Amino acid sequence: MKLPLRGGCQCGAIRYEISKQPLTLYCCHCTTCQQQSSSAFGLSMLVERDGFRFTQGAPSAFSIPTDSKSNKLGLFCDKCGTRIANDTEGRPALSLKAGSLDDRARLRPVGHIWVKSAQDWMAFEDDTLIYEGPPDDSYYALMERWTAQELTDKPTS
Template sequence: MNFPYTGGCQCGQIRYEIRAEPLTLYVCHCTECQKQSSSAFGMSLTVARDAFAIIQGQPKAWSRKADSGREVKNWFCGDCGTRLFHERTYSPDTINVKPGTLDDTSWLHPVGNLWTSKAQPWVIIPEQMLNYDGQPEDVHLLWEKWRQQRL
């Protein structure tokens, strides 16, 4: 794929660009991701903060505590409610884009599963992925697996 990757909310009021290769893509099974996605899990595409830009509109924000106890600032469209990305106070150099908001999702292949201890019993966790019962101590393994997959 060629940069930038583009995406936005359902109603089209907010548009964004990702201007560099993402760092990783993973699935999270924590109860908060289940709630925010209205599904069995959420997905996060980790991107360098300086590679992400809002090019149209202004998202709204709200903050919450994650299952890990850390604070997360969530950004969404104030008109249609689409959750676009979130920032983590403990990782100010990166953001997690909600990859379903990308215009083209055909290239997305997650490399890991977080909070598998909270996964719905019917969800199958592939063994070849990096899998964590909770929050991983070192996200760099997820980054490395992503790099290897993208080669």
């Protein structure tokens, strides 16, 4: 992906920039992500903290428990309510809500986590990684698959 990546909330009060390549992109089907996104799953992009910065505004935050029993801060715009990212304790990266990126055209998730909570109608592609709960390998397989996909995919423009 061509850097920097930029994004923000729906009303424009919060803007951010990513200066390092994302680590991975996956769909999370946990009940927390379903509720937070008001959808069947959340689209999450792991980004290194030192490669992410807010360029306009400051998000509000609230603490919520997760299905895996860790503490998570939800970072959101207090004007329009858009969730920007999740910051889970003990993780070296932020989980960016990829729908908040300005350019989402080439986003293709490499896996699905917490599929035991997935909607019954959800179908999964054969070439994606599937986890019943949280990844048992600390997201390494998802990161490796993402890197391989990024190396083989060519920009369409």
